[in-house]
Each structure stands twice: as C-alpha cells, then as structure tokens.
Amino acid sequence: MTLKEKLDAWEKLMRLDKPIGILLLLWPTLWGLWFAAGGLPDVWVLWIFLLGTVLMRSAGCVINDWADRDFDGHVARTRERPLVNGQVSPREALWLAAGLALCAFLLILPLNRMVLWLSLPALFLAISYPFTKRFLAIPQAYLGIAFGFGIPMAFAAVQGAVPLLGWLLVLANVFWCVAYDTEYAMVDRADDLKIGIRTSAITFGRFDVLVVMLCYAVFLAIMLGVGLHLARGWGYFAGLVLALVIVLYHFSLIRKREPQPCFHAFLHNNWVGAAVFVGILSDYGLHG
Numbered sequence: 001m002t003l004k005e006k007l008d009a010w011e012k013l014m015r016l017d018k019p020i021g022i023l024l025l026l027w028p029t030l031w032g033l034w035f036a037a038g039g040l041p042d043v044w045v046l047w048i049f050l051l052g053t054v055l056m057r058s059a060g061c062v063i064n065d066w067a068d069r070d071f072d073g074h075v076a077r078t079r080e081r082p083l084v085n086g087q088v089s090p091r092e093a094l095w096l097a098a099g100l101a102l103c104a105f106l107l108i109l110p111l112n113r114m115v116l117w118l119s120l121p122a123l124f125l126a127i128s129y130p131f132t133k134r135f136l137a138i139p140q141a142y143l144g145i146a147f148g149f150g151i152p153m154a155f156a157a158v159q160g161a162v163p164l165l166g167w168l169l170v171l172a173n174v175f176w177c178v179a180y181d182t183e184y185a186m187v188d189r190a191d192d193l194k195i196g197i198r199t200s201a202i203t204f205g206r207f208d209v210l211v212v213m214l215c216y217a218v219f220l221a222i223m224l225g226v227g228l229h230l231a232r233g234w235g236y237f238a239g240l241v242l243a244l245v246i247v248l249y250h251f252s253l254i255r256k257r258e259p260q261p262c263f264h265a266f267l268h269n270n271w272v273g274a275a276v277f278v279g280i281l282s283d284y285g286l287h288g
Contacts, residue, residue, distance in 0.1 A: 027273030144177030239279015
C-alpha cells in the first residue's frame with residue numbers, strides 16, 4: 001500500500017470520515033463544561049476537551065473494530081471496514097489505538113489531578129464497551145456512560161470536584177444514548193441476530209420504538225429538572241423545546257422500523273445535542 005492508501009485506511013478506521021460519533025461525544029462534554037463554568041469555560045480547557053474528544057472517539061472506534069473484526073464481515077454495513085478487508089492488521093490497529101489514547105492522556109496533563117484520575121475509568125469504559133455486546137442485554141446503556149464521561153471530567157477540570165449535577169447529566173446522557181443507539185441498532189438487527197451480537201434493538205423486540213421514545217422522554221425530563229433546579233432562563237428551555245420537536249420527528253422516521261430511516265434518525269441526533277447546547281449557550285449568554 002502507498003502512504004496515502006495507508007493514511008486513508010487509518011482515517012476510515014478512526015471514522016474521521018464519519019464525524020457523527022465525535023459530535024455525539026462532544027455535545028454532552030460541552031454541556032458539562034458550560035454548566036461547570038457557568039458560561040464560557042477557560043479557552044485552554046475548552047481546546048483540551050475538544051481535541052481530547054476527537055482523540056478518544058478515534059481510539060474507541062479502532063478498539064471497537066479490533067474487537068469486532070470477526071463479526072463485521074458478516075454485517076452488510078461494516079463488511080468493508082479496514083480491519084475486515086485487510087488494509088490494516090490487528091496489531092497495527094492496537095498500536096494506533098494505544099497511540100491515540102496516549103496523546104489524549106498527554107493532552108490532559110496540564111489539568112488537575114482529579115481529571116487525571118477520572119481519565120482511568122474513562123479509558124476503561126472506551127476499551128471495554130465493544131466487548132459488552134457479547135453479554136449485556138442493553139450495551140447501549142454502557143456506551144451512554146462511556147460517552148458521558150466527559151461530563152464529570154469537565155466538572156473536575158473547572159471546579160476540581162464533581163457535584164450531583166454532573167452525575168445527573170451523565171444519567172441524562174445514558175437515556176439519550178440508549179435512544180439514539182437503539183435507532184442505530186435497528187439498522188443491523190437482522191445481521192446481529194444471525195451472528196449473535198446483543199443489542200437493545202434485539203432486547204426490546206417489538207417494543208423498540210416505544211422504549212426509544214420513552215428514553216428520549218426521560219432524557220428531556222432530566223434536563224428539564226436540571227434547568228428548573230438551577231432556575232435557568234427561557235433560552236435554556238427553548239433549546240429543550242427544539243430538541244423535543246426533533247425527537248418527535250425521529251418517531252416519524254423509526255415507527256416503521258425501516259433500516260434507512262432508522263439510520264437517518266440516528267444521524268439526526270446531532271441536532272438534538274446541538275439544540276440542547278444552543279439552549280445552554282444562549283441562556284448563559286443572556287443571563288450568566
């Protein structure tokens with residue numbers, strides 16, 4: 001392979017060509033940073049978390065594909081991934097994941113000790129998630145914790161502690177993640193049943209659409225409770241209303257359980273996260 005071909009393969013392995021995962025990881029991290037700082041956080045801290053999000057999501061994708069390398073070839077959507085078609089070797093993938101994780105760790109060294117300690121369970125969650133699909137009935141809940149761990153790290157970086165608010169935001173993110181990743185799992189349900197992978201779409205069965213909408217409802221209810229407790233202004237609640245409208249649109253996409261609309265609903269969750277963040281951003285910008 002030429003150098004360009006190898007770099008292209010690494011890019012696909014890290015999913016840099018598909019930034020939706022970065023965005024779904026980034027939005028809750030930004031919620032945490034803004035809540036922790038009561039507005040715009042320190043710019044240096046913000047940049048560390050932005051770059052760290054990209055690095056850790058990339059590392060997580062590499063580990064996920066390494067763990068699923070014997071399964072992905074049997075799934076229509078994943079059979080052309082670099083580890084399946086031989087463009088990247090398993091050993092090479094492990095070295096790449098280790099390098100990305102190391103860069104992410106070096107990035108947070110200027111922050112306080114609590115952030116460094118929290119980076120250890122964050123790394124464990126990222127590494128272990130792919131294997132939970134072998135034994136957990138709802139691995140999406142585990143993913144929600146992994147994708148939400150930027151929140152306590154954000155509070156630790158800004159405040160030196162993680163208050164109850166931080167963990168409530170993590171809980172909200174778990175329900176949001178179960179909702180959007182079930183939509184994602186609905187796309188691959190037929191293939192996953194054949195190869196024995198466990199997902200929430202399979203676990204929920206004919207109640208999948210109902211549970212997705214209930215998870216969205218709990219997510220928004222927690223975020224509503226957070227806003228009421230903190231006495232946030234109209235901007236924050238306007239963001240939640242916009243997120244609710246988007247969620248209702250998702251129902252129209254997934255109710256027939258057709259793969260392509262379900263995948264579109266999954267991708268569209270970027271706008272749910274963005275709506276909540278814009279609400280937070282406008283509220284703190286208007287009221288401090």
